[in-house]
Amino acid sequence: MKREDRQTLMLTHLSQLLNLVTGIGGLIVPLILWQTQKDTIEDMDEHGKAIMNFQLSMLIYSLICIPLIIVVGLGFIGLIVIGLFTLIFPIVNAIKANNGDPINYPLSIRLIK
Template identity: 60%
Template sequence: MESNYHTLKRTDNQLLVITHLSQLLTYVTGFGGVLAPLIIWATQKDQVDGMDAHGKSILNFQLSMLIYSIISIPLIFVVGLGILTLILVAILAFIMPIINAVKASNGELPSYPMSINFIS
């Protein structure tokens, strides 16, 4: 039997901010920047207004940064350009979560540059 019951999503900009900032766990644990936002997104996407869009953007960004990092490693030996790419990835992966946390606190949608759309 199909139900017409729709649950209302709550507005929780603070949780959206925490979700963006949780990406910075990568600098502490090495992998928490993917796991923490994934867990928050998976458990809250149906309860928090905007969480689905924010979570997908975060995961797409994190996966993109991982791929760019992996591609950069052989480029270090081949061209030497890989070091610059790794530095750029590290800077983007640190600054963009902070910028998008501020956007989330203002009720704006996130925008992550160089992000490949894996999850839509």
């Protein structure tokens, strides 16, 4: 039987902010939490997939912006927007997870279903 643990869901969302400090920790730590807790915590599988899809989408968008810096210069704007998304949406969704509300990561590509 799965248990409800909103605090762990919240911490899983907030662990994405490790990208700001370590560069890749915001992808690895939520992945580990999701894989180890998806069978014991209610809704962890749904939240983990949403987080992984968001992180992978932001990585793909960042890789697209790099050549745009050289070619057009618009890549800087794209990277700033991506940076804001990776800062704001994990915090918003952590609050939603803690309150039991449905989460939403805009512009996420559903790579993991």
